Amino acid sequence: DIVMTQSPDSLAVSLGERASISCKSSQSILHISNNKNYLAWYQQKPGQPPKVLIYWASTREAGVPDRFSGSGSGTDFTLTISTLQAEDVAVYYCQQYYIKPYTFGQGTKLESK
């Protein structure tokens, strides 16, 4: 199985500041045939299901604010929130959909300082 490891486990950032979350996979999730990284980022708020923010490692889902961006390739990925808003307080998960079982990172809890 591909193990997804996020860091940090929790993060406190002041409103208006930048937040970055790292996600590392235990093996490459870059598909050579199409040069796509099979990596998604989800946001989950209390009592709600996860919501996809980013897929293909860097493509923003429709309607997601452009302060959210994804980067990285191969085994190392980053989710960046350029200017933290109050509504961004949530738990964030990365997920690989390269191969079954589709595994998630352990989650990063993002709070405002």
Added chain:
Amino acid sequence: QVQLVQSGAEVKKPGASVKVSCKASGYTLSSYDINWVRQAPGQGLEWMGWMNPNSGNTGYAEKFQGRVTFTGNTSASTVYMEVKSLTSEDTAVYYCTRRLSWFDYWGQGTLVTVSS
């Protein structure tokens, strides 16, 4: 608009079984795989497996093999997840989710509580 609506919360005794439904609307159920993900209280997301509603093919994460079954009724646009031999470790919110490649739409979740 696409929606996945799940059945309501359940309370079960250890050893019992539970069946959760997931009704799709706004698209043709048979066009995309449905996956199931669970989340124990205060914990992360755990992928359980998938079902192709068109073919009926299924696949299960190793830890759920033999204890979890996915079925579907395309005419009712509904898929089902059954978990047998429940223990307290199965207390969790269970989500159905549509797989585009990533998981683009999610049900609201069904809380299953296993308690004597």
